[in-house]
Structure formats: C-alpha cells, structure tokens
Amino acid sequence: MAKSKKKINIIPKAANLKKGSKGKEVEKLKKYLAKFGYLNPGQLEYEGLEFPPEPEDSPVKSAASFENVTSKSKTRFDDATAEALSNFQKFNGLEATGVLDKASLELMNQKRCGFPDNPAMGALGSIDIAEFNAHSNKWTKTNLTYGFLNYSPDLTAAKTKQAVEQAFAMWAAETPLSFKMINNANSADIRIRFVTGNHGDGSSFDGAGGVLAHAFYPPPNSGALAGDAHFDDAETWTINVPPGTGTDLVTVAAHEFGHSLGLRHSSVTGALMAPYYGGPKRYLHSDDIAGIKHQYGGYSIAHAPWIHGTDINIEYPDRLKAIRRAGFYTYLYGNAGTKNWFHFAIPSPVIVDGNRLRIARAMLRCRTHSSKAIIKHVHIYDGYSRIASHNDINLSGNQWFVKFGVAHKPYIYWGLGISIGVEFKTGTTNERRMDFVSAGVDLIK
Numbered sequence: 001m002a003k004s005k006k007k008i009n010i011i012p013k014a015a016n017l018k019k020g021s022k023g024k025e026v027e028k029l030k031k032y033l034a035k036f037g038y039l040n041p042g043q044l045e046y047e048g049l050e051f052p053p054e055p056e057d058s059p060v061k062s063a064a065s066f067e068n069v070t071s072k073s074k075t076r077f078d079d080a081t082a083e084a085l086s087n088f089q090k091f092n093g094l095e096a097t098g099v100l101d102k103a104s105l106e107l108m109n110q111k112r113c114g115f116p117d118n119p120a121m122g123a124l125g126s127i128d129i130a131e132f133n134a135h136s137n138k139w140t141k142t143n144l145t146y147g148f149l150n151y152s153p154d155l156t157a158a159k160t161k162q163a164v165e166q167a168f169a170m171w172a173a174e175t176p177l178s179f180k181m182i183n184n185a186n187s188a189d190i191r192i193r194f195v196t197g198n199h200g201d202g203s204s205f206d207g208a209g210g211v212l213a214h215a216f217y218p219p220p221n222s223g224a225l226a227g228d229a230h231f232d233d234a235e236t237w238t239i240n241v242p243p244g245t246g247t248d249l250v251t252v253a254a255h256e257f258g259h260s261l262g263l264r265h266s267s268v269t270g271a272l273m274a275p276y277y278g279g280p281k282r283y284l285h286s287d288d289i290a291g292i293k294h295q296y297g298g299y300s301i302a303h304a305p306w307i308h309g310t311d312i313n314i315e316y317p318d319r320l321k322a323i324r325r326a327g328f329y330t331y332l333y334g335n336a337g338t339k340n341w342f343h344f345a346i347p348s349p350v351i352v353d354g355n356r357l358r359i360a361r362a363m364l365r366c367r368t369h370s371s372k373a374i375i376k377h378v379h380i381y382d383g384y385s386r387i388a389s390h391n392d393i394n395l396s397g398n399q400w401f402v403k404f405g406v407a408h409k410p411y412i413y414w415g416l417g418i419s420i421g422v423e424f425k426t427g428t429t430n431e432r433r434m435d436f437v438s439a440g441v442d443l444i445k
C-alpha cells in the first residue's frame, strides 16, 4: 500500500434512489454508472454542449466528459439513469428493477476492476448481456513479453514476479501464447505498474477499495499503453490465502491480463472476467476458457505423455491413514490436520525427431471427496528446476481434466515432474479421501 492523497468517491451509499430522486447521491450513482460503461453521458440532457462525447474503448473513460453535463441534470435520476441501472443489474445477475435497491448498492460497494463493463456502448445505450465478450483486437504474435516498471511496497519483487507468472500461466494453458518476463520493462509488450490516484493515463485510481486495477486492450488500441496493466497501490496487495484484509494479486492480475489479451467483462457469475472481485480465484472458469479460445484458438501438441495414478510417489506416507489401489486409481486417505506432497514423474521425451520440445502445461485427473481434502499447490519441474508454481489454488471435488500452464513454455531438458501439495482437514475418513487417476503433460515444438 503506497500513500494515496485523496479518495475520489463515486460509490453511492444511499439505498432506494429511484426515478425522480435528486441530489448528490444521484450524482454519485450516475458517475458510477458512466464510469463502468452503463450510462453514456451523451444520453443526458446537454445544455451548451454541441455534441455528446465519444465513448472511448478503454478504461480511460467518460468521468471527465461527465463534468460537462450541467449541474442540474447531473443530480437528477431520470429515465436514462433508470435504464442504465437496469442494465447494470442485468449484467451482474441482479433483478432489473431500475431502482438502487440494497443488492445493487452492496455490489457497487464491492471491490472491482476499473475497466468498464460495456466499453463500446453506442449512442443508444444498448448493452449486450453477454457471456464472455471478446474485443476485436488481439495480439498478432504468440510470444509475448512482460516487465515491471515498479513494484508495490506490499510484496517483495520475487513474490510479485511469482504471482504475475502464475496469473499468466492460467492463460498460457489454454492458448498458443507464451509469456516471458524481460528486465527492460519499457520494451515489453505488457508493462506492469503499481500506481495511485492520477497516474497520467486519464483514469485515476480511487484510493483503497473500489477500483483495484485496470488494463488496456492489445494494439493498436490505446497506443503506447496497449496491453499494459496498472494496479492501484492504495490497495494492500497480498499473495496469502486467505488474504485477510488484503487483495489477492494473483486473481486480480489474471483478470487484468484477460483485458491485456483482448477480453471484456463477462456477465457469468464465477468467471474470472466478471467485473467484481470476490476473493482469491486462481483458475479459469469455462466461460473464461471459451472467451480466450475464441480469441486465440488452441495449439498443436507435438507429444502428450501420461502416467497412471498408480505411479504416485508419496513424500510422507506416515501422514496417511490408508492407501488403496484399485485399477488405475490410487485412493489416499490423509490423517486429519496434515499436509503432504505427492509426486508424479512423467516419462517425457525431451527430443523427438531431432526437435527439442517445450512444455505448455501439465494436467491432472483426480478428485477429492469433500472440501476437507484439498489440492493446494501444483508445481511443475524440469529435472530439479521448478518451471511453474500454481500456489494456493485450493481445488476440491471432481477435477477430471484440470490444466496447469507454464507461462513461458520453456524447452525441456531433463524430464518432467508434477508435485502436488495437499492438505487434509478435520473430517471423517471418507471426507479426507483423494483419488488420482492419471497425470500428463502437453509438449509442443
């Protein structure tokens, strides 16, 4: 958390504002709806303005143009406000009442992304209540670079790099894209900054809470800022799960990079690309996967070795109550209150037909019988080098095909391994059961 001077507050606090309401709270509501792409200032009653401002296709939005609206219309809850509020409610899965009810007010007071939900809203103010929503811009190359223009004082550089790499790996798993960090951040495709308040791109941050971050679409959109991601350093950033009073950098970074790659906000509850932050979520929803695949497609796999669940190696066998094998499954019953590591050594060819291969992702087929048995971490190794860390993912239940990307998709040299960090909480023996069917990797040329 860096020091921020003034909190810019556009979040309304008064419930039951409706058509006919007037005053400062209405003005805040209208600013809020305009900032996030629901209310086109061009729709308002203009006095002394010849043309309504153009909606812009970037987080640099219409807050400034809103200032051109006369003070009388700014504070009046009119038809356009009711329609904008209904669209906000529809997009976010609330009842579309057009009244600032309790549920809407609560949502507006939650932390969120600064990117508008409907950045391309036309003059008529219609909004698509779409699932994943892809912008027409996308990167025309697959090997993207990223760099840090600065860091937050909340986290060490090493922890920040780890969080960001984990976030990129989520998108790398599903696309032909690879993401490599370079030290000369200025020449990187995606430049990462931690900033507060007004930071020179026309879209000021608002102090702690409210807007957490924003990002820019791929080029040619947004000129030199294309692809960049900015994080509000008035927030307290953390990589701990649970995050306490802090905000999870992995989750917010993965969301912002979705915009950097050309995704808009999704109206699907539970999608990483939904606009509101609901705590740590370090994996993609099927809606996010559909969105990013629509943009970039899949990729061709040169080789895909798998191994059966019976080949699992257990680091601390004494922390298990029982191990059973059935067919190709291994059933593991952990002792309550224990942590353990399970390892799969994947028999991986590193050179095929004279070509050294690269790793795109690791995959698991497994299940846990309740939330008392949790897959916490998945680490991927080439020989003794750890090449990807998916930390604090907290997966339970059926995971019949779960993928863990490697952000930079490196060449492999010494053979691949997958290490799985698990936790068994207090519960019945059957609740503490975890089954492994198989593990594999996708290798590319």
Ligand SMILES: [Zn+2]
Pocket: 113, 114, 115, 255, 256, 259, 265, 274, 275
């Ligand atoms: Zn966003």
Ligand SMILES: [Zn+2]
Pocket: 199, 201, 203, 214, 230
């Ligand atoms: Zn910015």
